[in-house]
Amino acid sequence: MAISARNFWKKKKTVPFGDCLCGRAASSGQLLVSESCFTDSQHERIFSDMKPHGHYIVPLKSFDNLVGVLFLYMDIHPSWYQHSQEVLLSIGGLIANTIERKQIDEELDAHRNRLEGIVASRTQDLVKSKEQYRKLSNQIQQVREEEKSRIAREVHGQLGQELTVLKIDTVQLGKKLPADQIDLKSKIESMTQIIDETIKSVQHIATELRPRILDAFGICETVSWQAKECQKRNSLQFDLNFPQNPVEIDKGLQTSLFRIFQEAVTNILRHASANLVQVGMTYIKENLIFVIEGNGVGIKKKI
Numbered sequence: 283m284a285i286s287a288r289n290f291w292k293k294k295k296t297v298p299f300g301d302c303l304c305g306r307a308a309s310s311g312q313l314l315v316s317e318s319c320f321t322d323s324q325h326e327r328i329f330s331d332m333k334p335h336g337h338y339i340v341p342l343k344s345f346d347n348l349v350g351v352l353f354l355y356m357d358i359h360p361s362w363y364q365h366s367q368e369v370l371l372s373i374g375g376l377i378a379n380t381i382e383r384k385q386i387d388e389e390l391d392a393h394r395n396r397l398e399g400i401v402a403s404r405t406q407d408l409v410k411s412k413e414q415y416r417k418l419s420n421q422i423q424q425v426r427e428e429e430k431s432r433i434a435r436e437v438h439g440q441l442g443q444e445l446t447v448l449k450i451d452t453v454q455l456g457k458k459l460p461a462d463q464i465d466l467k468s469k470i471e472s473m474t475q476i477i478d479e480t481i482k483s484v485q486h487i488a489t490e491l492r493p494r495i496l497d498a499f500g501i502c503e504t505v506s507w508q509a510k511e512c513q514k515r516n517s518l519q520f521d522l523n524f525p526q527n528p529v530e531i532d533k534g535l536q537t538s539l540f541r542i543f544q545e546a547v548t549n550i551l552r553h554a555s556a557n558l559v560q561v562g563m564t565y566i567k568e569n570l571i572f573v574i575e576g577n578g579v580g581i582k583k584k585i
């Protein structure tokens with residue numbers, strides 16, 4: 283039988299909960315049969331345009347959980363239909379199950395979304411703090427390099443100059459000594475030698491602090507120079523392979539690559555018992571690949 287859903291809701295909305303057939307079925311949890319709208323005393327509301335009808339009001343119960351009621355409009359005296367109540371009750375159970383499952387699914391979805399949100403925001407925090415950590419350690423590295431540069435300049439410039447003046451004065455003093463002062467003359471000579479060695483040490487320290495070649499020529503030249511220096515002092519050969527075109531990277535990155543090279547060579551000398559180091563720098567697409575490989579014992583796995 284036909285009644286527009288919109289009309290039904292308009293009328294139903296004005297009825298307080300529990301004060302109608304639906305409400306009673308909902309609060310009792312039992313199936314309600316209303317035989318005729320005109321004779322049933324529970325069918326309180328009668329409208330002017332009402333056609334004769336009866337009702338089944340089926341509780342939608344999943345086990346003991348009532349999730350709603352199914353309100354069916356019927357011809358009058360619906361209880362004439364045999365077995366209809368049992369069938370409707372089990373249909374009500376199925377509908378209730380489906381609704382309940384949907385509600386659980388929605389709850390699970392909401393939980394999952396909340397969890398995914400938490401995980402996403404934690405991941406973002408982690409990425410952010412990793413990024414901050416990286417920035418901070420870059421800054422520290424940069425400050426250290428600047429400080430080393432400053433000290434290197436000062437050691438090389440100031441100390442170097444003063445030592446040179448000292449050497450000139452000492453030589454002059456030696457020249458002014460009478461020829462018979464042999465002891466003093468040889469003393470002056472050994473002093474000049476010590477000053478020469480000290481000048482060399484100062485240059486060496488300044489270069490160790492920060493090779494000026496790095497700022498003047500770049501990473502490839504500096505690695506070549508450092509390899510030669512290392513070859514002079516140790517029984518370690520180097521095989522260097524650099525790209526044909528100049529490697530254009532910023533100053534900070536050049537310094538990092540150089541420090542990595544220094545540490546790798548120190549490790550090879552300390553731990554590897556190697557006699558050959560292969561150094562390669564190549565571009566693969568826009569990525570610069572830097573390889574330092576010694577023919578030593580390799581790094582042992584810790585058990």
Ligand SMILES: Nc1ncnc2c1ncn2[C@@H]1O[C@H](COP(=O)(O)OP(=O)(O)O)[C@@H](O)[C@H]1O
Nearest residue numbers: 548549550552553554555576578579580581582
């Ligand atoms: N080239 C290498 N050959 C063999 N073992 C190495 C090499 N480089 C590093 N190792 C091993 O890895 C360890 C960690 O290296 P590192 O962090 O540079 O510390 P350190 O050189 O001060 O011991 C070293 O102690 C050494 O056991």
Ligand SMILES: [Mg+2]
Nearest residue numbers: 545548549552
């Ligand atoms: Mg080391």
